[in-house]
Structure formats: C-alpha cells, structure tokens
Amino acid sequence: MYYSVKANSNQSIIKILSKLGSGIDVVSGEELMRALAAKVAPKKIIFEGVGKTKNDLILAIKKGIKQINVESIEELLLINKTAKSLGKIANVGIRINPNIDAKSLKKISTGNKKDKFGIPTTDLNQVVIIAKKSKNINLKGISCHVGSQIFSLSVYEKVFKKIKETARFFINNNINIKNLNLGGGMGFDKTKNKKFQIKGFKKLVDKHFRNLPYEISFEPGRYIVAESGTLIAKIITTKKSGQSNFIILDAGMNIFLRPALYGAHHNIVSIIKRRASINYNVAGPICESSDIFGKNVFLPKQYTGDYVAIQDVGAYGSVMSSNYNSKELAAEILIYKNRFTIIRKRQKIKDLISKDIIPRWLGDFH
Numbered sequence: 001m002y003y004s005v006k007a008n009s010n011q012s013i014i015k016i017l018s019k020l021g022s023g024i025d026v027v028s029g030e031e032l033m034r035a036l037a038a039k040v041a042p043k044k045i046i047f048e049g050v051g052k053t054k055n056d057l058i059l060a061i062k063k064g065i066k067q068i069n070v071e072s073i074e075e076l077l078l079i080n081k082t083a084k085s086l087g088k089i090a091n092v093g094i095r096i097n098p099n100i101d102a103k104s105l106k107k108i109s110t111g112n113k114k115d116k117f118g119i120p121t122t123d124l125n126q127v128v129i130i131a132k133k134s135k136n137i138n139l140k141g142i143s144c145h146v147g148s149q150i151f152s153l154s155v156y157e158k159v160f161k162k163i164k165e166t167a168r169f170f171i172n173n174n175i176n177i178k179n180l181n182l183g184g185g186m187g188f189d190k191t192k193n194k195k196f197q198i199k200g201f202k203k204l205v206d207k208h209f210r211n212l213p214y215e216i217s218f219e220p221g222r223y224i225v226a227e228s229g230t231l232i233a234k235i236i237t238t239k240k241s242g243q244s245n246f247i248i249l250d251a252g253m254n255i256f257l258r259p260a261l262y263g264a265h266h267n268i269v270s271i272i273k274r275r276a277s278i279n280y281n282v283a284g285p286i287c288e289s290s291d292i293f294g295k296n297v298f299l300p301k302q303y304t305g306d307y308v309a310i311q312d313v314g315a316y317g318s319v320m321s322s323n324y325n326s327k328e329l330a331a332e333i334l335i336y337k338n339r340f341t342i343i344r345k346r347q348k349i350k351d352l353i354s355k356d357i358i359p360r361w362l363g364d365f366h
Ligand SMILES: Cc1ncc(COP(=O)(O)O)c(C=O)c1O
Pocket: 004, 006, 007, 025, 027, 048, 049, 110, 145, 147, 148, 149, 183, 184, 185, 186, 219, 220, 221, 222, 223, 315
C-alpha cells in the first residue's frame, strides 16, 4: 500500500503510516518534500499528479524514488530529458485514463476521458514508441485512479480489467511491466450508512490478480485516515433567525471545507451532556452562506463557550483549510491511548499579516 498523503499530510501521520509498513503516494513536489522530511525512504515513495514541474522531477529523480507515474506524453518526454541531464535512469509508470465513470461526485471523479488526469488508452501506441526510444526512462508500471468516495465494486472490476488489458498490451510490445497500481478511492461515509465492502474488494483483487506475476499496490487516502480525525469547535454564539436556531462556531469552511465544497455530511455531537434536545443549524463564522456544517442537527441545549465535535474529518480536512476571512489555521493534536501531542501549532494572525508587503510607492493615505 502507498498511503495517499493528499488526504492528510501532517508529518506525524506520514510517520505513523510508514512505520506500519506503508509506502507513500505524493501528488506534488511539496508533498514529496514533506514525505522526505518525515524520513520516508525514497524507495517507498511514488509520485503522481498532473502538474509536476521540472524542479519536482529533478528532486524525484535525484532522490531515486520508487516510481514516477506519468500523466501525459509531454511529461514522459520531460522525464527522459531531465533524467538524461542528471545522468540517471528514472523508473516510470503510466497512469492511464480508462474512461470509466467512478459513480461518485463529479468533482472527485478523475477517470473520465474529459478529466485532466492520466493518458488516454488511445495514446498508448505513442507511449510505446517514446518509451523504446528514451534511454533514460525505465517503464515498469501501470497505475489507474478513477476517483474518490467509490462504493461500487463493479467500478473497480472495470478498472482492473482495463489495467490487465493495458499490461498485456505493453508486454506484447516488449515492455516489461512489473507493477500494477490499482489506485485509491475506497469510500467512507458514516452519515449515509454506506460501507466500503473491503472483503468483497479483496475477493475481487484475488479473482483478477492472484495468479499473475505482477507486484500489486494501492494508494488509498480517505479510507485510512477519515475516521481518525475530530474537529473540536467552540461556540462563539447562538442566535435565532426566524424559526431557526443557529449555533455559530469558531471553525468554519476555512477549517473544514467538505460540507461547503461537496455538500458532505458529517456527524456533529455535543461535548456536554444535557437533557433537552434542540434542532440547530450549525454554522461557521465565515461570511458565506455556504458556511454551514449541518442543518436540523439535534443537540442538547448549547451555550456560548460550549464545544461541539464534528466527526470523521481526518481525510481532506486540515489539508484543505485556508486563511479565508484572515482566519488562523487550527492546531492539530495527535492522541494515542493516554498520550497527546500538538503536532501542528495554531497559526498566529501576526505571522499571516507579516507576509503582506505594502509597496513604498503606495505612500501614506491621510
Ligand atoms: C492519484 C490519486 N491517488 C490516490 C488518491 C486518494 O484517494 P482517496 O483518498 O479517495 O483514497 C487520490 C485522490 O483523489 C489521487 O488523486
């Protein structure tokens, strides 16, 4: 397994996963630097992503990471050129775009022919020609990731068939494919009572790959970390607007974007136990109507200064947070049994303000 760092890239989380034996999947040069800073061995890192810069590639090739998964013909040529200039041979895989509908949200689908990801299978003849001519790349893998929040095993079955077909195509063209990366995307959503069928998934993998000579890997993110994170927010105020009871929290879409961006639902629970149950709309402090974590949430009566917990925010939580409305990013705390440590300090507004530069030529306004 190669844990997909994009879901939660705190170095402590990377460290835990790599100590447990997982490899690491990065999708940017910056994530690669994070993984290296967390002391992940380069041979345990794979690198995908549709916008790798030349500097990203130089770093990946110099460090000798396990594999760079290529997302375009242009990138394949650039990797060969970059590796040549460094006097190295880069291990590469081809990320195919299989034109398969992930049956998930449009915003998190990546495997349709109209999406920007991967190389269309219709272009693979060209890949073969380039790979044979390019002395500084070693094409040895195929990868495919068609989206996130996938619950349908039939989607994976289609992907598996396409990957096998692609591997055979390359082997028939005398390119020695050694590893197949079957992607991530395994769904997690407690509020809809949906469960990813992990046992069924294992059976499916066995059915398609058990007797084949490839190294098989996956790159899940959400499924590994979603449940492990809880956002604790303080109630700034309560208010009534018409018939609605609002709770306004000190964390909003700036800290946890998924409800505003995807309409995602997350369970919200009261930290304090009180008897009466009230129907609340739970909102953040940001000046956007979409800054709502939940409508018609039944909670015990809440007061200013109380805390609520928003559950299952471990994936695509803090990594998507922003300084919108000049808000500070939240602190992160790692808890294990009876131990806890702050693993990311809360940002300070003075540090944020200090990043602005006002040109002298704007002068003073009086
Ligand atoms: C290339 C790639 N691999 C893996 C993942 C991880 O996806 P998930 O967190 O849904 O498992 C993503 C996320 O979209 C991705 O883009």
